[in-house]
Amino acid sequence: MNRILLTALVVLICSLPATLQAATTAITGARVHTVGPQGTLENATVLIEDGRIVAVGTDVDVPGAATRIDASGKIVTPGLFTPLGQLGLTEVSAVSGTVDYIQRGHDFTAGFDVAAAYNPRSTLIAVNRIEGITRAAITPGGAWPDMQQQLVSHVLSGLGAIVQLGAVEDNEDALVRRRAMLVVNLGEDGGVLAGGSRAAAMMTLRTALDDALDYAGNKDAYESRERREYSLSRTDLEAMQDVIEGSVPLLVYVDRASDIRALLDLTGEYSLPLIIAGGAEAWMVADELAEHDVGVILSSVNNLPGTFDELNARLDAAALLDAAGVAVTFGGDRNAQNHNARNITQSAGIAVANGLTWETALRAITLTPAELYGVADQVGSLEAGKDADIVIWKNDPLELTSYPEQVFIRGYPVPMESRQTLLRDRYMQTDAERPPAFRHPECTTRHAIDGGQMRFYDELFSDLLKQRPDRQVPVHPVARVPNA
Amino acid sequence: MPGTAAPGSRPPTISRRGRPQRDGEGEAPTRNLKLETLAGVLEGEILIHNHCYRADEMAVMLAIADEFDYEISAFHHAVEAYKIPDLLAENDVCAAIWADWWGFKMEAYDGIRENAALLDRAGACAIVHSDDEFGIQRLNQESAKIMGAAATAGIDIPPERAIRWITGNAAKALGILEQTGTLEAGKMADVTVWSGNPFSVYTTVERVYIDGALVYDRQRPEQNPVTDFSLGTAAMTGGAR
Numbered sequence: 219m220n221r222i223l224l225t226a227l228v229v230l231i232c233s234l235p236a237t238l239q240a241a242t243t244a245i246t247g248a249r250v251h252t253v254g255p256q257g258t259l260e261n262a263t264v265l266i267e268d269g270r271i272v273a274v275g276t277d278v279d280v281p282g283a284a285t286r287i288d289a290s291g292k293i294v295t296p297g298l299f300t301p302l303g304q305l306g307l308t309e310v311s312a313v314s315g316t317v318d319y320i321q322r323g324h325d326f327t328a329g330f331d332v333a334a335a336y337n338p339r340s341t342l343i344a345v346n347r348i349e350g351i352t353r354a355a356i357t358p359g360g361a362w363p364d365m366q367q368q369l370v371s372h373v374l375s376g377l378g379a380i381v382q383l384g385a386v387e388d389n390e391d392a393l394v395r396r397r398a399m400l401v402v403n404l405g406e407d408g409g410v411l412a413g414g415s416r417a418a419a420m421m422t423l424r425t426a427l428d429d430a431l432d433y434a435g436n437k438d439a440y441e442s443r444e445r446r447e448y449s450l451s452r453t454d455l456e457a458m459q460d461v462i463e464g465s466v467p468l469l470v471y472v473d474r475a476s477d478i479r480a481l482l483d484l485t486g487e488y489s490l491p492l493i494i495a496g497g498a499e500a501w502m503v504a505d506e507l508a509e510h511d512v513g514v515i516l517s518s519v520n521n522l523p524g525t526f527d528e529l530n531a532r533l534d535a536a537a538l539l540d541a542a543g544v545a546v547t548f549g550g551d552r553n554a555q556n557h558n559a560r561n562i563t564q565s566a567g568i569a570v571a572n573g574l575t576w577e578t579a580l581r582a583i584t585l586t587p588a589e590l591y592g593v594a595d596q597v598g599s600l601e602a603g604k605d606a607d608i609v610i611w612k613n614d615p616l617e618l619t620s621y622p623e624q625v626f627i628r629g630y631p632v633p634m635e636s637r638q639t640l641l642r643d644r645y646m647q648t649d650a651e652r653p654p655a656f657r658h659p660e661c662t663t664r665h666a667i668d669g670g671q672m673r674f675y676d677e678l679f680s681d682l683l684k685q686r687p688d689r690q691v692p693v694h695p696v697a698r699v700p701n702a
Numbered sequence: 703m704p705g706t707a708a709p710g711s712r713p714p715t716i717s718r719r720g721r722p723q724r725d726g727e728g729e730a731p732t733r734n735l736k737l738e739t740l741a742g743v744l745e746g747e748i749l750i751h752n753h754c755y756r757a758d759e760m761a762v763m764l765a766i767a768d769e770f771d772y773e774i775s776a777f778h779h780a781v782e783a784y785k786i787p788d789l790l791a792e793n794d795v796c797a798a799i800w801a802d803w804w805g806f807k808m809e810a811y812d813g814i815r816e817n818a819a820l821l822d823r824a825g826a827c828a829i830v831h832s833d834d835e836f837g838i839q840r841l842n843q844e845s846a847k848i849m850g851a852a853a854t855a856g857i858d859i860p861p862e863r864a865i866r867w868i869t870g871n872a873a874k875a876l877g878i879l880e881q882t883g884t885l886e887a888g889k890m891a892d893v894t895v896w897s898g899n900p901f902s903v904y905t906t907v908e909r910v911y912i913d914g915a916l917v918y919d920r921q922r923p924e925q926n927p928v929t930d931f932s933l934g935t936a937a938m939t940g941g942a943r
Contacts, residue, residue, distance in 0.1 A: 312807035519836040529936045557805040567903030618843050618903050619850030638814045642855055645785050646820055
């Protein structure tokens with residue numbers, strides 16, 4: 219089906235004057251879940267211009283020169299947003315040289331900024347992108363076990379960012395918001411990191427905040443060594459400035475209800491915006507969370523007392539939190555992060571099976587994370603003015619058998635290919651004449667038909683690149699021209 | 703080194719007692735549970751479940767099995783099984799795999815969602831498993847993800863085949879297919895009642911019977927088992943947890 223869709227796209231794009239080709243695209247005929255004020259529209263059109271949505275509706279005028287993509291009978295949603303994890307910060311978890319989301323030792327704490335390590339060409343990105351993930355929060359690992367199962371990191375793990383997973387020229391283009399959150403570990407893990415007690419973890423956070431406030435008012439004295447010693451280095455104190463000003467939210471790993479209450483006291487006292495990661499017992503303090511406008515990044519499958527902090531984990535936690543007015547998103551499940559960030563659709567579906575409405579579940583993996591991280595003016599819903607992060611699905615995106623037909627990021631159709639599809643295509647050949655290593659990528663997914671001629675994505679997209687020099691598609695190894 | 707393995711664990715302690723001599727004469731021979739177990743393998747009494755990720759390692763293990771004339775029942779994790787489906791089919795070896803775990807170590811870097819589907823297509827025995835406490839709770843969903851990925855690749859896996867990945871094929875690999883794994887007269891009554899299509903994310907398990915006994919009923923949580931551990935620790939709120 220991708221082939222058919224791409225065919226239409228390619229034929230039309232390539233037969234139009236260059237100035238118009240990539241500029242205007244209309245996706246027509248689909249059921250469009252806008253996740254915005256327009257709700258769900260039948261037989262609707264999404265009009266894209268220069269990477270942005272310019273109109274959504276059932277009576278949109280499509281310019282004659284626009285590239286039309288017929289999505290009749292299909293479902294269109296905003297691109298998915300994974301709110302927690304380490305995309306682009308790791309390749310293989312057990313290969314420490316590829317793991318950049320954790321810092322061993324305490325040279326940096328609050329100031330440890332993972333954005334500098336982001337690799338937009340990580341193989342994890344295409345794997346998740348072709349399943350609908352278009353934006354991701356990339357976060358320092360929380361309390362991370364090392365090879366000896368000892369927790370490393372610090373109560374204050376550091377700063378994360380928001381990235382767009384489409385084609386990028388450089389990292390500045392990928393990092394749509396730096397310093398998007400400060401990751402903090404409390405509860406059992408925080409206690410271990412702080413020397414054995416969760417009270418000490420809380421004190422570490424409180425002391426850091428007090429020091430950052432004192433530093434803010436006495437920078438000159440600090441620089442001339444006329445101020446008392448602080449618990450944090452200069453780099454970390456600087457990083458804390460946006461936190462105490464309230465422009466960078468705290469993202470706190472915490473599960474136990476009593477710990478969440480203690481945290482709410484602290485964030486209330488310092489007027490800090492807060493997002494909770496984990497939150498196994500958050501449903502028990504749902505009303506307080508709603509009152510303080512605190513969002514929760516939940517695991518929708520957690521129903522086990524894995525630790526004493528999670529004794530009251532339950533499958534309908536998302537529904538209970540939502541009913542109390544708490545913003546809920548998914549990504550707290552380790553099986554729906556990083557290599558398998560794509561499984562947030564499964565997380566959302568499981569929440570629906572346990573009482574959450576379908577619409578809220580879709581919102582939880584699109585608009586809600588965008589709101590929590592302050593980027594909802596750019597993405598999260600299909601509304602005029604927002605970036606054109608769009609997914610065309612054959613059927614219900616939360617269903618397990620559902621896969622995207624085409625993903626757009628900033629109006630740009632991404633190659634529906636990953637290292638995994640290449641492996642699949644290499645090994646699913648049953649009549650191959652050559653050993654696997656000599657089977658170069660070919661027909662199965664990499665080509666589109668342009669005017670009766672086979673063309674490869676790389677070729678196709680390099681043409682598009684010429685029209686959109688601000689975008690660059692990661693180039694894969696050479697493709698062999700098929701014999702057909 | 704008989705009798706020296708795993709000091710402090712129970713089996714060696716028991717083994718040191720040795721076998722009683724029938725005639726009451728002589729010194730008891732040293733019993734070696736390790737070799738005794740391997741002898742059981744060679745005699746076909748003990749099934750081999752071989753932890754193995756890579757295709758080349760599975761091929762090597764099959765060659766060893768051939769050389770020493772024993773059978774491997776299943777490779778576990780078998781992330782690269784899709785690279786050698788014909789070899790697995792020819793040897794009648796099952797591959798017990800995750801639906802989509804990959805990349806956590808180098809051996810798992812080549813994992814793909816279509817693994818079980820490519821095995822199934824080749825007539826090999828695929829099992830969908832998980833050693834994760836959450837994944838194991840919904841193997842039906844893990845299987846559904848594979849079905850969807852297979853469809854994207856143009857491979858049609860009908861539900862009646864996919865359900866074998868988590869029922870009959872697992873029973874076969876464990877050597878208990880005669881007792882369970884399918885719904886047939888004469889087998890143990892191990893039955894799951896679903897609220898709908900088992901491969902939909904919205905479907906829940908309504909009732910579970912093991913050996914004919916109702917052990918779980920979603921609609922009657924007050925009748926479901928509660929562990930000793932959760933007494934007095936968890937909020938006893940009932941409902942699906």
